[in-house]
Amino acid sequence: MNIMHGSALIFGFILLTNGQNEIWKTFEGRFYRHFDQPKTFFKALEVCKNIGGIIAPVKTLQESEFLKQSRGGNNERRWIGGTDKNRKDGDYIWLDQSPIRWSNWNGDEPLNAGGQEHCMVMEANGKWNDIDCDYYKHKYFCMIENRPTDWTSFLPGKEFRFFDLHRHTYKEVENKCRLFNGEIPSTDTNLSILNALRYRKKTSTETKPVWIKSNKSTDQCQCSFLDAEVKISSRPCSDKINFICVRNKEMTPGVKN
Structure with a gap:
């Protein structure tokens, strides 16, 4: 890592x-x-x-x-x-x-x-x-006692990472996650990301919105995100907000942020 x-x-x-x-x-x-x-x-x-x-x-x-x-x-x-x-x-x-x-x-x-x-x-x-x-x-x-890690396991074979210091558009985040052999988490196929976000709320000094995949948004200019209360909403895809990447644990690309 x-x-x-x-x-x-x-x-x-x-x-x-x-x-x-x-x-x-x-x-x-x-x-x-x-x-x-x-x-x-x-x-x-x-x-x-x-x-x-x-x-x-x-x-x-x-x-x-x-x-x-x-x-x-x-x-x-x-x-x-x-x-x-x-x-x-x-x-x-x-x-x-x-x-x-x-x-x-x-x-x-x-x-x-x-x-x-x-x-x-x-x-x-x-x-x-x-x-x-x-x-x-x-x-x-x-x-x-032990060195902190970037990625947190939340499912067998899966791990996620919060990028709280970085804000990007939805498209930029898609590309960013690919650099880590990952993707933006989806509420439709990966409901356990909600548990990951609840974990984030318990451990973070503050909560911030993050991009999320969802079929609830039909406007091509609007993209889905999860707010601080872990509720799905939409906003312009050109907005720059924080994000999460999800990947398989065996994926360990040598890309630094």
Whole structure:
């Protein structure tokens, strides 16, 4: 699979872009992605689990500095992957079940104010605080152990890829997908693409319309697309929007985006 479309060495890590609206960064062999849509702690954890990871722990000063510099200039607090939920009050562990050996708590934290603070955030200055897991919504990093991939399997022998950074006309997308030995997905012959889109809604920082094949459009100047609610509609074929390609898994062309 073509993983590394662009790379740059910054602060000892490599930026990985995979054709989607996301940037993976690697630090000490692990991969991190920032999500800027605020969620509660366990909703954020659900997103991370859907892509094979957890909310990023902060196990060392170096990892703390790495995450601080990876926020893109945004100094809001972020969830980090530690909790004492269902444990003795104040007995925090990381989500991978490892103990907290290096800590950076702010002042007298954790305080568990009101008896409801069981999840960890990192403040703009890197210090930690404990807050309510379910009341607050914050941005976060997901961390995975293995290299992220471009293509996602969704049927036996089939895989799909979202191109969230690229907008093209319907005809351009047909040609683009052919470069990958693929095609625009069809709701008539491949209903499971709807499940793929629902997966996308759960894991993407935002939802965007994508081209789709459908026999519902009879106007040659109008083409079908799926909106953010996974509903079929039509728009001018000359519009430029995001797209999906579907292909057989054995097709592995050496074409980079």
